[in-house]
Amino acid sequence: MAQDSYPTPEDARSLHRWFPTRWRDHELLDCGNGKRLERFGDLVLIRPEPHAIWAPGLSEQEWRGMAAAEFAPTGRTKGHWMPLQSVPDNWEIQYPLASGNSLHFSLEMTRFKHVGIFPEQGANWDWIADRLGPGKRMLNLFAYTGGASLAARAAGAEVTHVDAIKQVVTWTRMNMELSGLEGIRWCVEDALKFTEREARRGNTYDLIVMDPPSWGLGPKGEKWKLEDQVLRLIEAAASVVAPGGAVIMNTYSGLSPSTLQNLWQSALPDAAMEAGELCLKSGTGQILPTGSLLRAVRP
Numbered sequence: 001m002a003q004d005s006y007p008t009p010e011d012a013r014s015l016h017r018w019f020p021t022r023w024r025d026h027e028l029l030d031c032g033n034g035k036r037l038e039r040f041g042d043l044v045l046i047r048p049e050p051h052a053i054w055a056p057g058l059s060e061q062e063w064r065g066m067a068a069a070e071f072a073p074t075g076r077t078k079g080h081w082m083p084l085q086s087v088p089d090n091w092e093i094q095y096p097l098a099s100g101n102s103l104h105f106s107l108e109m110t111r112f113k114h115v116g117i118f119p120e121q122g123a124n125w126d127w128i129a130d131r132l133g134p135g136k137r138m139l140n141l142f143a144y145t146g147g148a149s150l151a152a153r154a155a156g157a158e159v160t161h162v163d164a165i166k167q168v169v170t171w172t173r174m175n176m177e178l179s180g181l182e183g184i185r186w187c188v189e190d191a192l193k194f195t196e197r198e199a200r201r202g203n204t205y206d207l208i209v210m211d212p213p214s215w216g217l218g219p220k221g222e223k224w225k226l227e228d229q230v231l232r233l234i235e236a237a238a239s240v241v242a243p244g245g246a247v248i249m250n251t252y253s254g255l256s257p258s259t260l261q262n263l264w265q266s267a268l269p270d271a272a273m274e275a276g277e278l279c280l281k282s283g284t285g286q287i288l289p290t291g292s293l294l295r296a297v298r299p
């Protein structure tokens with residue numbers, strides 16, 4: 001074995017777990033049997049959760065007594081909601097930042113089992129709000145309903161929000177207005193094309209946030225496939241990170257934290273990096289891993 005291939009104590013220690021700690025309007029009440037029971041504001045929902053293959057802490061009767069609706073999948077990504085009590089078409093929750101500002105989100109039960117928010121991302125919103133301020137620039141790629149964009153804007157940063165779907169951008173605009181914010185730059189564009197164009201123009205950002213799905217389509221039918229294009233995206237993104245700037249990459253698509261670290265180490269060899277899992281802790285004590293996360297800070 002060559003000397004360089006011996007794992008160091010740092011190699012063994014360097015994976016992290018991140019949890020959101022400021023929620024009052026979200027709670028993972030329990031998880032298990034392939035499902036999660038969680039409260040969004042006043043509404044308790046049951047959704048499929050492939051990671052939760054252990055036994056739940058509460059009984060089925062207790063779950064059913066609390067839940068207002070359960071999502072019944074009919075395919076890999078689609079399905080429908082079965083109401084167990086009366087449910088609203090949409091409702092609102094808030095995420096309180098340390099600054100005293102609150103991010104507001106309009107939620108609805110979509111046919112993809114999501115409700116318009118990934119609550120574990122609260123851990124990133126705090127980091128973003130802490131890091132950025134007036135005069136800083138953030139690029140949010142695959143930005144969905146924009147929690148990261150709102151956190152950055154609430155801190156006073158200039159925000160460019162890129163997502164392929166116009167209706168999703170309209171949803172985020174509503175969240176921005178509900179949060180009492182304005183001035184986010186909206187781009188309905190293919191994330192890879194946009195980033196490569198920014199690199200060619202020499203534009204830079206103090207923070208790049210990206211949450212690429214395993215597959216997707218740009219607005220002009222551009223095909224996104226994670227394994228095939230992630231390296232190209234990382235290379236383009238690395239060239240638009242300003243000196244002293246940072247990257248947050250997370251993915252729900254099965255890339256492990258060590259894989260994320262290897263990908264970024266070659267793109268930003270001098271950056272300080274942390275990789276690990278974004279998690280939620282349930283009221284019954286289980287730690288639910290929700291995705292992989294990497295944070296890198298350039299010198």
Ligand SMILES: C[S@@+](CC[C@H](N)C(=O)[O-])C[C@H]1O[C@@H](n2cnc3c(N)ncnc32)[C@H](O)[C@@H]1O
Pocket residue numbers: 117118121141142143144145146147162163164165168189190191192210211212213215216217218219222223224252
């Ligand atoms: C997993 S969601 C991101 C969740 C988000 N980070 C959050 O925490 O709320 C993936 C998003 O990528 C968008 N998307 C898919 N393919 C895209 C592409 N080629 N270019 C830009 N956005 C794309 C989808 O519309 C969707 O909003």
